[in-house]
Amino acid sequence: MPEGDTVWNTARVLQRALAGARLTGSDFRVPQLATTDLTGWTVRESASRGKHLLLRLTGTDAEPWTLHSHLRMDGAWRAYAPGERWSGRPAHLIRVVLRSPAAVAVGYHLHELALVPTAGEESLVGHLGPDLLGRDWDAGEAVRRLAAEPDRTIGEALLDQRNLAGVGNLYKCEVLFLRGVSPWTPVGAVPDLPGTVALAQRLLAANRGRWTQSTTGVLQRGGTSYVYGRRAQPCRRCGTAIRKEELGERVTYWCPACQPGVELPRNAQDRPR
Numbered sequence: 001m002p003e004g005d006t007v008w009n010t011a012r013v014l015q016r017a018l019a020g021a022r023l024t025g026s027d028f029r030v031p032q033l034a035t036t037d038l039t040g041w042t043v044r045e046s047a048s049r050g051k052h053l054l055l056r057l058t059g060t061d062a063e064p065w066t067l068h069s070h071l072r073m074d075g076a077w078r079a080y081a082p083g084e085r086w087s088g089r090p091a092h093l094i095r096v097v098l099r100s101p102a103a104v105a106v107g108y109h110l111h112e113l114a115l116v117p118t119a120g121e122e123s124l125v126g127h128l129g130p131d132l133l134g135r136d137w138d139a140g141e142a143v144r145r146l147a148a149e150p151d152r153t154i155g156e157a158l159l160d161q162r163n164l165a166g167v168g169n170l171y172k173c174e175v176l177f178l179r180g181v182s183p184w185t186p187v188g189a190v191p192d193l194p195g196t197v198a199l200a201q202r203l204l205a206a207n208r209g210r211w212t213q214s215t216t217g218v219l220q221r222g223g224t225s226y227v228y229g230r231r232a233q234p235c236r237r238c239g240t241a242i243r244k245e246e247l248g249e250r251v252t253y254w255c256p257a258c259q260p261g262v263e264l265p266r267n268a269q270d271r272p273r
């Protein structure tokens, strides 16, 4: 699942494939950019901000522009050598193709694809909280933003990219398990909020540079998480069956024994049994 680390890795793939290159062709397959042609433009750098990708270019008139994309649940960028077969995804998912003399970058199922003046990037990413994998990561600011809404559940607050940018559902579930905190705990009742934020940052940072996301240290299939994706399977610590319930707009996984404090989520209590 694309979370901050996956987006960081993707930005690096694009950096290696395209940075410094003059584009020899582009093919946008989204209505809003259908007539855009980046031929002759130069790619300056590729960066990530939370779960957003920013490909910074210089136009033929030397003006700086940014091609923005978001992977959401299913998007991906792949880089190929010229002439190499595009093996990533079905062709109908292609949203953009960027060609340089040395590489072809193909964007599959990208969301929020937009070309904006670099000076206007903030209109797309200015709402984001501190980036867990950014050079300007500010743990204190992330804690301050989280703590500003003490009644909100920690499970929802960690996913809100305005608080801190980069945590998705996998890391949310895993961080709360490792901290022994129920996802339904109000932010104001989380025992050590700075410790929770610090752990989230460490888990994302540990997964930079590889595509298999693991919070357990195990990279083999089936062993990479403590609770995420493990409904009804035994907790790796205590053997209790892992549970899965809706929390806000997403599902959450947790161990009711290792993460006590809230017996049952409200929505589960309300549901006829």
Ligand SMILES: [Zn+2]
Binding pocket: 235, 236, 237, 238, 239, 240, 255, 256, 257, 258, 259
């Ligand atoms: Zn447990």
